[in-house]
Amino acid sequence: MIYMCFSIIVLCVYFCLYATKCRKPIIYADESSLLAQKMKKCCSVLSEVFFPSIFFMQSDLQSLTTELAESVGRVSLKTKTTVLTLPDGGEISYTEPDCEGSKKVIFLIVPGYIGDHRSYYVQHIAELLFNIDVWPVIFTDRGKGGMAMKTPKLFSAGFNDGLAHLLDLVITANPDSKFGIIGISFGGMVACNTLHNYHRREQVMCQMLLSTPLDSLKTIARLKSMGRAKILYSIPFGRRIKKMMSHNEEVFKKTKSTKKMFRRLSRSTSLNLTDFDDVFIAPMFGYNSSNEYYQDICLSRTLSHTLTPTVCLNAEDDPCFTGDMYPVDVIRKNPNVCLISTTAGGHYGFAGLSWPFSLETFADKVVTQTVQVFRSEGVT
Numbered sequence: 001m002i003y004m005c006f007s008i009i010v011l012c013v014y015f016c017l018y019a020t021k022c023r024k025p026i027i028y029a030d031e032s033s034l035l036a037q038k039m040k041k042c043c044s045v046l047s048e049v050f051f052p053s054i055f056f057m058q059s060d061l062q063s064l065t066t067e068l069a070e071s072v073g074r075v076s077l078k079t080k081t082t083v084l085t086l087p088d089g090g091e092i093s094y095t096e097p098d099c100e101g102s103k104k105v106i107f108l109i110v111p112g113y114i115g116d117h118r119s120y121y122v123q124h125i126a127e128l129l130f131n132i133d134v135w136p137v138i139f140t141d142r143g144k145g146g147m148a149m150k151t152p153k154l155f156s157a158g159f160n161d162g163l164a165h166l167l168d169l170v171i172t173a174n175p176d177s178k179f180g181i182i183g184i185s186f187g188g189m190v191a192c193n194t195l196h197n198y199h200r201r202e203q204v205m206c207q208m209l210l211s212t213p214l215d216s217l218k219t220i221a222r223l224k225s226m227g228r229a230k231i232l233y234s235i236p237f238g239r240r241i242k243k244m245m246s247h248n249e250e251v252f253k254k255t256k257s258t259k260k261m262f263r264r265l266s267r268s269t270s271l272n273l274t275d276f277d278d279v280f281i282a283p284m285f286g287y288n289s290s291n292e293y294y295q296d297i298c299l300s301r302t303l304s305h306t307l308t309p310t311v312c313l314n315a316e317d318d319p320c321f322t323g324d325m326y327p328v329d330v331i332r333k334n335p336n337v338c339l340i341s342t343t344a345g346g347h348y349g350f351a352g353l354s355w356p357f358s359l360e361t362f363a364d365k366v367v368t369q370t371v372q373v374f375r376s377e378g379v380t
Helices: 002-021 034-042 059-072 120-130 161-173 186-196 216-224 228-247 256-267 273-284 290-297 299-303 328-333 362-376
Strands: 026-029 079-085 091-097 105-110 135-140 178-184 204-210 310-315 337-342
Touching (some): 026 328, 034 337, 034 362, 079 161, 091 120, 105 120, 105 161, 105 186, 105 362, 120 135, 120 178, 120 362, 161 186, 178 362, 204 362, 216 273, 216 290, 228 256, 228 273, 256 273, 273 290, 310 362, 328 337
Parallel strands (some): 178 204, 204 310
Antiparallel strands (some): 026 337, 091 135
16 A cells, blocks of 8 residues: 555656646747748747657656667668768768659758768658658768778868868759758757858758757866766767777878877777867867867857858757757847757657657657748748
């Protein structure tokens, strides 16, 4: 009897906590802007209450659904991958459907920090787009996707010459198409910073940033502190990148500067992303320190000036970028930017009430409905 009463109390507390997670998404934007008005009018999902998965309510569990979906989900879209050689000898690749399809609207997909064209969540978005007659092109950066490093140059969250090269290729080959970019997490930073300095950015109709840290300085402070973000993201990601570099050791030893950085990294007992940025990424891209690098790639600065219609999707309980970190003032001052925020969702989780029985997420609905807005009417 006591056990039953205790169980009932626990269930009541759990469902009370769950109820606090269920609400309509909040939209941060210049209320008078055409972008905000179109999104509110045409995206029905923004007027609906988002009910997160009962089984994966907590933010870390929500974030975990992205990985778990690979075990229970299946992508049927057949794709082909093409390797491109850049002017400096480095290699990137792009992946697109290996079948006939409409190319009236083309979206480039930029994966997260350790993601590539083989990642389930990336393939899932590609299939999602293809099913609504949008041609997906997945960008895979240097050293990712099973490619060997050809030059001792890695990737940063700033302007990406490989992504710019792919944009040139796709836009030139399809002069009558409409173009957009979707960036997930770190990939959103790469996409936004690259597009901001891209010489043909006016030909890109919109960009979507999904679970992307909009203020790198605040995010880095979170990743450095001994908490969930450091344990679940910074340390595992740091290990993955260090392993990738070890597989390409000979390439990094070709030049004196990268050889010195590689030796320093190899001797380091720390595997955190922030330490990796300090030892390798910042000096490689000409910064005096990692702090200078973080200031330069900070999206709150980029978003304040962007002319490209930008839709951001974030969850308040994202372990890496919580709701109190949102650059709300910056977003509201630029009519070209809109931020959609949910109470629950974790870091690119957004698993709904019926997950895992239905793998469609809140992010999936936002992506498809946002694409429809720009494809049908556009926001100019």
